[in-house]
Amino acid sequence: MAKRALISVSDKTGIASFSSNLTQLGWEIISTGGTKKTLDEAGIKTLAIEEVTDFPEMMDGRVKTLHPLIHGGLLGRRDIPEHLEAMTAHNIQPIDLVVVNLYPFKETLLAGGSYDEMIEKIDIGGPSMLRSAAKNHAFVTVLTDPSDYEKVLIELSKNGETTLETRKALAAKVFRHTASYDALIAQYLGNQIGEKDPESTTLTYGVNQRLRYGENPQQGAVFYQTALPTSYSIAEAKQLNGKVLSFNNIRDADAAIKIARDFTEKPTVVALKHMNPCGIGTADSIEKAWDYAYEADSVSIFGGIVVLNREVDAATAEKMHPIFLEIIIAPSYSEEALKILTTKKKNLRILQLDFSQAEASKKEMEYTGVLGGLLVQQQDVIEENPENWTVATQTQASTQQFEALKFAWKAVKFVKANGIIVTNEHQTLGVGPGQTNRVGSVKIALEAAATHGNLTENGAVLASDAFFPFADNIDEIAKAGITAIIQPGGSIRDQEVIDACDKYGIAMIFTNVRHFRH
Incomplete structure (x- = not known):
């Protein structure tokens, strides 16, 4: 009895050539719908699914492969007598190779498909056949990627069958493929109802680039990108x-x-x-x-x-x-x-x-891996209105100072905490990033800013990503010639810091928003 292959693909790349080679090796091909039409037009003999199941395709193709004569042929173990007896009793012929790729859910989504279109692009029979075949990979070869066709043909030509190692690898690839497919559907349906913080998260990424190494040569690394590409990335x-x-x-x-x-x-x-x-x-x-x-x-x-x-x-x-x-x-x-x-x-x-x-890129969530887990948060893209800021000191900021403070506040958000930045209205002058105390960050920023000359004449202002816990920083800031400060406020010692600014005639603005960046 000839070995059977079941072929049903949305992506028809290389399928005619692959199928032709199979038939030359003596395989019998079962096919469905558009795939059968493609193979028929290429002059490749195939069996329609109805000829195997003796059951008509119906409901716009929703029901065609979900049948015991198909899944029994995929799932029946050839090494268990009871399985073989059941297959014989019910006229179930083994299917030894499956080639399936799924409805184009992702492609339809990227093309702006409507909700109804997206629902119709959720494949049911395809994943079922793939999972059945992959589960029974001890006996069944399963393909979902055209790039694997050649490898399988070579093994079939040489040995009449694929190796167990190959079948294991292909089965693992199938489950990654169906998991990714389902993850995208889960994300889409969750987004439709604005779901927040679901009980589990389903993320899917594809390889963008295999890297030579990670942060250091001893670290392996891969660059993955989101299944739905972000243009500004x-x-x-x-x-x-x-x-x-x-x-x-x-x-x-x-x-x-x-x-x-x-x-x-x-x-x-x-x-x-x-x-x-x-x-x-x-x-x-x-x-x-x-x-x-x-x-x-x-x-x-x-x-x-x-x-x-x-x-x-x-x-x-x-x-x-x-x-x-x-x-x-x-x-x-x-x-x-x-x-x-x-x-x-x-x-x-x-x-x-x-x-x-x-x-549009601001809508993405941020993911940070930790040992044994994943932290998920919104990006720090809050829309701030300077009209809502509070002048905490008696000294008011001039128009020029206020423009410089807006620039500084926008810039300090991207400095690693404890973050301090010195700027004027058009240029950063000194950056104090990532110190374990704010005093150290202030000193670094002021030392760098001092290389630009007199800071008072340069219209220099200073921004802090979080509140000043003590007034000691203000002494250093005043000594350097800074005339205005912007910071979130919120410390129990805010009044001490305000008093110190008033002592030196420094204007200080509270934003009531902090921008820690770890």
């Missing part, structure tokens, strides 16, 4: 030049584009190093914004990542070209700019990113 950025991105490149680039996403009103350049901004500049032109970002910290930018939120022109490219940068990211590049940046810079990673979708 490093995973979707188009690389125009340079080496393949590394693990650290990807993390830093992700942090950098999140900062740039918050600066939309004017041309802005963000320079980042090790997950912290080392320079942010905003101006009326992208060239001038680059000047500000570079001058903010011309030492730390070396080997850093730069994001520009406007097209890179030739003048800006000329200024960036002499500097060693790991990555440049922008919405577009003029032809001349791209030529300048790539000249003698074969390793410089140049990425083009769709900035028009930046706002």
